[in-house]
Amino acid sequence: MSESLLAARGLTIRFGGLVALNEVDLDVAPSGITGLIGPNGAGKTTLFNVITGLLQPTAGDVRYDGRDIVRWSPQRRGRAGIARTFQRLDLFVGMSVRDNLRASWEASVPGGIFGRHARDGAALVDAMIERLGLEDVADRRAGTLPTGIGRMVELGRALCTRPRLLLLDEPSSGLDGTETARFRDLLVEITGTAQHDRPAPAVLLVEHDVRLVMEVCEQITVLDFGQQIARGTPQEVRHDPAVIAAYLGDSGAELTGARSTELTGARSTELTGARSTT
Amino acid sequence: MLPYIVLGLFAGAIYALASLGVVLTYRTTGFFNFAYGGEAMFLAYVFWQLRDRWHLSQWISIPLLLLVIAPILGLILEGVFRTMASRSADVQIVVALGTLAFFTSFVPIVFGGTPHPLQSIFSPTASFTVSGTIVTANQAGTIVLVVAAGALLFALLRWSRFGTATRAVVDNRDLAGLIGVNANRVGQVAWIIATMFAALAGVLLSVQENLVTYVLPFLVLYSFAPAILGRLTNLPLAFAGAIALGVINSVLQKYGSAGFVAKLEGSIPYLALFVLLVAYGKRLVEVRSSVRLITGAHVIGDNTKRYALVGGALAVIGGTVLPQTLGASTVGDLAQAMAYAVVALTVVVLTGWTGQISLAQMSFAGIGAVVAAHIAGTHGGLFPLAILVAVLISVPVSLLIGIPSLRLSGLFLALATMAFALLMDNLVFSSNSIGGGLTGLNLTAAKIGPLRFESAQSQFYLCGVALIVTAFGALWLRQGPVGRRLQMVRDAPDAAATLGASLTLTKLAVFAACAAVASIGGALLAITQGTIAPVNFDSSHSLALLLAVVLGGRSLISGAVFAGGVQLVQLLPLNANVHTYLPLGIAVSVIMVAREPEGLPRVSLQQLRYCSAVLYRRRMRELLRLRPTTARTAHAVGSNV
Ligand SMILES: Nc1ncnc2c1ncn2[C@@H]1O[C@H](COP(=O)(O)OP(=O)(O)O)[C@@H](O)[C@H]1O
Ligand SMILES: [Mg+2]
Numbered sequence: 001m002s003e004s005l006l007a008a009r010g011l012t013i014r015f016g017g018l019v020a021l022n023e024v025d026l027d028v029a030p031s032g033i034t035g036l037i038g039p040n041g042a043g044k045t046t047l048f049n050v051i052t053g054l055l056q057p058t059a060g061d062v063r064y065d066g067r068d069i070v071r072w073s074p075q076r077r078g079r080a081g082i083a084r085t086f087q088r089l090d091l092f093v094g095m096s097v098r099d100n101l102r103a104s105w106e107a108s109v110p111g112g113i114f115g116r117h118a119r120d121g122a123a124l125v126d127a128m129i130e131r132l133g134l135e136d137v138a139d140r141r142a143g144t145l146p147t148g149i150g151r152m153v154e155l156g157r158a159l160c161t162r163p164r165l166l167l168l169d170e171p172s173s174g175l176d177g178t179e180t181a182r183f184r185d186l187l188v189e190i191t192g193t194a195q196h197d198r199p200a201p202a203v204l205l206v207e208h209d210v211r212l213v214m215e216v217c218e219q220i221t222v223l224d225f226g227q228q229i230a231r232g233t234p235q236e237v238r239h240d241p242a243v244i245a246a247y248l249g250d251s252g253a254e255l256t257g258a259r260s261t262e263l264t265g266a267r268s269t270e271l272t273g274a275r276s277t278t
Numbered sequence: 279m280l281p282y283i284v285l286g287l288f289a290g291a292i293y294a295l296a297s298l299g300v301v302l303t304y305r306t307t308g309f310f311n312f313a314y315g316g317e318a319m320f321l322a323y324v325f326w327q328l329r330d331r332w333h334l335s336q337w338i339s340i341p342l343l344l345l346v347i348a349p350i351l352g353l354i355l356e357g358v359f360r361t362m363a364s365r366s367a368d369v370q371i372v373v374a375l376g377t378l379a380f381f382t383s384f385v386p387i388v389f390g391g392t393p394h395p396l397q398s399i400f401s402p403t404a405s406f407t408v409s410g411t412i413v414t415a416n417q418a419g420t421i422v423l424v425v426a427a428g429a430l431l432f433a434l435l436r437w438s439r440f441g442t443a444t445r446a447v448v449d450n451r452d453l454a455g456l457i458g459v460n461a462n463r464v465g466q467v468a469w470i471i472a473t474m475f476a477a478l479a480g481v482l483l484s485v486q487e488n489l490v491t492y493v494l495p496f497l498v499l500y501s502f503a504p505a506i507l508g509r510l511t512n513l514p515l516a517f518a519g520a521i522a523l524g525v526i527n528s529v530l531q532k533y534g535s536a537g538f539v540a541k542l543e544g545s546i547p548y549l550a551l552f553v554l555l556v557a558y559g560k561r562l563v564e565v566r567s568s569v570r571l572i573t574g575a576h577v578i579g580d581n582t583k584r585y586a587l588v589g590g591a592l593a594v595i596g597g598t599v600l601p602q603t604l605g606a607s608t609v610g611d612l613a614q615a616m617a618y619a620v621v622a623l624t625v626v627v628l629t630g631w632t633g634q635i636s637l638a639q640m641s642f643a644g645i646g647a648v649v650a651a652h653i654a655g656t657h658g659g660l661f662p663l664a665i666l667v668a669v670l671i672s673v674p675v676s677l678l679i680g681i682p683s684l685r686l687s688g689l690f691l692a693l694a695t696m697a698f699a700l701l702m703d704n705l706v707f708s709s710n711s712i713g714g715g716l717t718g719l720n721l722t723a724a725k726i727g728p729l730r731f732e733s734a735q736s737q738f739y740l741c742g743v744a745l746i747v748t749a750f751g752a753l754w755l756r757q758g759p760v761g762r763r764l765q766m767v768r769d770a771p772d773a774a775a776t777l778g779a780s781l782t783l784t785k786l787a788v789f790a791a792c793a794a795v796a797s798i799g800g801a802l803l804a805i806t807q808g809t810i811a812p813v814n815f816d817s818s819h820s821l822a823l824l825l826a827v828v829l830g831g832r833s834l835i836s837g838a839v840f841a842g843g844v845q846l847v848q849l850l851p852l853n854a855n856v857h858t859y860l861p862l863g864i865a866v867s868v869i870m871v872a873r874e875p876e877g878l879p880r881v882s883l884q885q886l887r888y889c890s891a892v893l894y895r896r897r898m899r900e901l902l903r904l905r906p907t908t909a910r911t912a913h914a915v916g917s918n919v
Contacts, residue, residue, distance in 0.1 A: 052776045078778035092769040095762060103762040107779035161777055 004063075005030040005165055005202050006082075011050055011060035020046045021057070022226040027219070028165065033191055033203040035217035035234075037210065039246060042223040044206045045087050048167050051204075052084050053077045064165070078108060081164035085154040085171055087206075093143030097134055097153050100142050101125045101160045108161035124160060132156045132186070147174035151183075159190070159201075166190075166201040172209050184212055214238065222246070280411040282528045288417040290524020291424035292486070293547075295479040296501035297508070297516040298431060299472035305448050305511045306468040308564070309359045310689050312374040315498030316381025317355070317473060318480030319491065321348055323389045325481050326396055326489055336399060343481075344474050352473030356466050358869065367564065367688035369872050371635050372828050376868035378495060379825055382818075383861040386491045393491075396484040420482050427478065428517055431471065435513070440467055448511070492818075499700065502693065503550040509562060523547060538709075545704040552697040555690050556682040562690050585835070586753065593746055601735045610734035611849040614806040616741035619842030620748050620799035622827050623835070624792035627752055629824065630833030630875060631764050632788050635688060637820045638679070638695040641702040642793045644815025645672045646800025648712060651719035651810050658731070658805065661724035668797040676793030677786065684785045699817035707812035719810045737806050744802055745842075748795055749835050764788065822861065825868045831877035840878070 006028040013021045021043045028034045036044055049055040051062060053074035061070045069077055092100050105121040129138050132152050137145060142153055151171055158166055171187075172180045191200050207213045213220060214234040222230040222237055224246040230237050237243055296314060304310050311317075324347055328339035355377070362370050400419035405412050435441035443464045446454040454461055483497060504519030523546070530543050555562070601609050621643045628634045646668040653664040683694035707713040723732035724740065731740045755761060766774040767784050775781055804810050823841060830840020844864065848857060867878070874880045 054772055054776065073780075074772075074775035075778050075780045078776050082776070084776055086773060090770040090773040092762075092766045092773070094765050094769050099762055099765075103759075103766045103774075103779075104777050106759050106762065107766070107774065107777040157773075157777070 003030065004028060005065060006051065006204070007063045008047075008051065009061055009063075011047065011057050011062070013046060013050060013055060013057045020226050021050065021060075023060070024223065024226070024228050026221055026228075028202055028204050029219065031191065031200060031202050032218045033187065033205050033216050035213040035220035036204060036206045036223065037208075037213055037220060037237075038223035038229075041225075043226040044223060045169055046226075047223070048084060048169055048204075048206065051077075051167060052082060078161065079110065081161075081201075082167070083108075083158035083161045083163035083165070083201075084167035085151070085158050085169055087169040087173070089147065089150045089154060091142040091145075091150055091153055091157075093141070095142055096139050097142055097145070097156075098125060098129065098138045100153055100157050101128055104157040104160040124162075128156045128160055148176070148179050151175065155186075162198045163201045164198070165204065167204045167206075169206045170208055171205070172207060172212060180209065180212065184216060187216060279529070279532070280409065282532050283525055284408075284411055284413055284417060285531075286525030286528030287521060288420055288524070289486070289528060290521035291421050292479050292482045293498075293501040293504065293524060294517045294520035295424050295427060295475050295482070296498050297504040297520045298428060298513055299475035299479070300501060300505045301508055301510055301513055301516045302431070302468050302475075303465075303472045304505075306444055307356070307359065307465040308363070309370060310374060310510070310693075311472070312371070313355075313377035313381060314472075314476055314501070315495030316378045316385075317351065317476040318483065318498050319489075319494035320381050320385050320480070321351070321473075321477035322396065322480030322484040322494065323385055323489060325477070326394060326484070327389065330394075330396070340399065343477050348473045348477040349470045352469040352471075353466060355473065356469035359469075360462065360465065362873070365873055366633075368629065368633050368635055371689060371692050372824070372872045373869055375637075375821055376825055376828075376865050376872060379821060379861060379865035380869065382491065382495055383865055387858060387862060389489075389491075391491055394489040396481070396489050398485045399481065416485060423478065423482070427475065431513070434471075440464065444468070496700075499696075500547040502697075503547045503554060506551060506554045506558070506562075506693070509558060523550065538705075541704055541708060545701055548697045548700040548704065552683075552694055552701070555686060555694045555697070559682070560685060562686060564687050564689055586750065589749070589835070590746075593742065597739070597742055601738050606734045608850070609738050610806060611846055613734060613737040613741040614803060614849060615842040615846035616738075616745045617799055617802035617806050618823075618845040619745050619838045620741070620802060621796050622823055622838035622841035623745075623748050623752060624796045624799070625824055625827040625841070626832060626835065626837045627788060628792050629827065630831075630837065631756065631761075631768070632785060633688065633768050634684075634785060634789065635692040635824070636695045636789070636792070637692055637817065637824065638699040638702070639792070639796045640800075640815045640820040640823055641699045641817070642672050642676065642796035643800030643803060644702065644707055644812060645675065646797030646802075647804035647807075647810045647815060648707070648719065648812065649797070650801035650804045651714070651721040654721055654724065654801075654805075656720060656722070658721060658724035661801075661805075662726055665798055665801055668801055669794045672793045672797035673790050676790045680786045680789040684789060685782055696817065699820050703816045707815060713812035714810065717809075718812070719804075720808065721804050721810065722808045724805045731805065741802050741806060744798070748799075749838070753835065822864075825864055828872060829864055829868050829877050831875070831879050833875045834877075834879070836879060837877060 004027040006026070008024060008026040011021050011024045011026075012019070024043070024047060026036070026047065036047070038044055046055065050057050053069075053072055053076075057070065061068055063069070064077070064080065064082065069080070072080075092103060095103065102121060102125050105124055109121070129135055132155065134149070134152060134156065137149055137153075142150065145153065151174065155168070155171060158168075168187075172183055175183060187203065187205075191203050194200050205213065205217060217234060220230075220232065220234055220237045221228060222240070222243050224242075229242045229246055230240040232240070296318065300311055300314050321343060325339060325343050328334045328342060329336060334342070358377070359370075359373065362373050365373075398414075398416035398419070400415040402416070404415035406415075406418075407413070435444060443454070443459045446457065446459045447461045447464045451461055454464075479498065479501075480494065483494065487493060487497060500523070501520060504516045504523055507519035508514075508516030527543055527546055530539075530546070533539070600612065604612070621639055624639050624642075625636070628636050628639070646665075649668040649671060650661065650664040653667055654661045679694065679698050683691050686694065713719070723730060724737075725731070726740075729736075731737050756764070763779060763784050766777075766779060767781050771781055800815065803814075807814070826841035826844045827837040830837035830843075844860070847860060871877055871881050
């Protein structure tokens, strides 16, 4: 698929005896939002780590913008326009929110540390703070923020590199209902509008809130036990028997239509347990 | 050839014992025991006390040492280190180094500093001949003892329940807990065995080298290279490596035992340590508990303005009042302490701001001092040129160490810098043509343009200005993009990398800059000292410097100032007891406050808070009353649902 911005082929990674990714293929379109879902431990975060270069795959390759990047350092990938957030918040906890964003800008520009582009950076950071509604916490230390706001800061930090490809790892976990709704609007806005002189970034979204994924994604890839088990539009994925089985085990038949919100990443036992109480 | 091999086997056997001890505790508890040589020395002295001073029979003193005293010491140390298990790597390293400093300062106080010979535990005079080579009973006994100890350990790990439990813990700490293995118990046993080995190694080594407080702990460092050869986990490889090292060293002695060759021979273990660290590189993985490590987070620029104001005011007042009121020699000491603080500042930046532990900062200062003494001329006319040359030497040297070792994680970087410092001691500073030999080098003044810095007062101002410029320069850099880069690499290295910040490049730049500043500080130290003795820049001084900075707050400028203050106390003609007990006090305090990145200042603040809490008893009572209530509420809520 030559029109993909990112194309991973046959990615395999082993941790000792555990095969965390097994011949995974993944395509991310140059615009819009691509979803990546799967139960806990499916390998989604590991796949992110491979794409961003924090982990080297045992086999397989990753093409980004037509180039093979699998041997690139994380830094080089970052500079080439791949940015991400972390499932477990990984903020620069000792810095203020503003400095988190500023540091990100400085890191992403060659020579950014020497203040060549300092003024551009300051403007970008201010705009980002406003856009994400972080004005009130701009001078607070990132380590002291609640998770919801921390996720916003991580998003802002990733956006400050002005990425072409943005990887979001469970960005709505730890957010409450209204925050999630706001986040969804923001996500749609980010992928819909060009930033400054750059086109809008393509997003690869890992999310356990399946309703959100179904709403915003154009294409969805489903992983289970490190294996790709389905791929397609939200409609196709929702009715895929393999997906239903992966999430619900034998009682998968219950999963249809609107109930798909229950695809919460929990395994069948937990899910049925939760249902019986309600 | 055979006599050399026998000698080599004998020397290697002792180091093999030490390597086993170091590796054993590391792989089971994840704690690298820098203090191992200190323990070995302490236990050797204890043995000497028991047998030679109290005249206990060897049949009593040896079992007492090995089965009672060593295990107790092991348990104590295990207890100290276990409280640090969840701390970040730099804290653990500092605590281990503090423990080393504890032993090296404690032993001379208790047992006296004069060297003693120690008679072999085997028949001192007996010997026999193997194909024409005389082998003493001591040599044969040592080899047999070590092989027996190694075999015993091997059997224990192979066939006993302790062995199974150890393997479980080494494989996966968390899983081990789940299947009912008590990781703490395993750790305790490992520490006991390792300390018993330390006792044996200490005694056997002291028979060979005499009881010398300033030599023994460093000899045990020989065992670090074999330990690294076994990647800190492979016991047989460490054992074999130590034996091989002993034999190689001994055989080389056949070809020359004087001058530079001899020095080179003495340096082989350190060279091997450095080369192995570099060669293994990323394949060296630190053993860690699964707890996510959180290093103390500091706010950049927090309070900086206030500090700057207060610091600036104090500097102005001190600068005008002190030189006028104090005697010339005290002013000179102050100048020297400030030059020392400039070097200490590089430790703050490295350890506190980027989390890298360097045990070589005094070596870089030594480069500056020696270069200044050689180039500036007796009257210091070429001082600026000397500074330039010092920087031009220290920066490439730092890159030479930094490029291979900065991709290593904390512990291995600390070991690499330590190896470098020891190599500098052995090969460079000890050379008569470079270090000036016993008489040292002279440099009493500096000329910078029209200014001459010869009197104590003028040097006071020179060093004061240097300290202020470097301190405020560092603070200023820290508040800007450079500081953000350091902080991001420290707070979240993965995130920093994905954003495009190069970790290695950042660390390397800081390391090189710190080497440059340390060498300038060293040049200043040189002119304030007048006569430069290279021993003042050896590895043990780097260690003392690090500990003083940690105590004063490794993330604050005050840490550097504190280290300067410690140096001042050591320079001033005070009661001898002060000089004796100061290092001990520092070592003990470091062990206690190492977890605080802000050192003593922070601890005393907490104490104040605690005191005020006690004073406000009413508040306390409120707090106490609150707790049962909330518990009951929670319970009620739970039962309703
Ligand atoms: N660095 C690692 N070492 C060993 N196992 C790992 C590592 N990273 C992830 N794993 C394992 O790989 C599997 C996939 O994990 P992950 O990618 O985090 O799943 P997801 O993000 O889909 O929940 C899990 O079983 C996890 O325990
Ligand atoms: Mg995940």
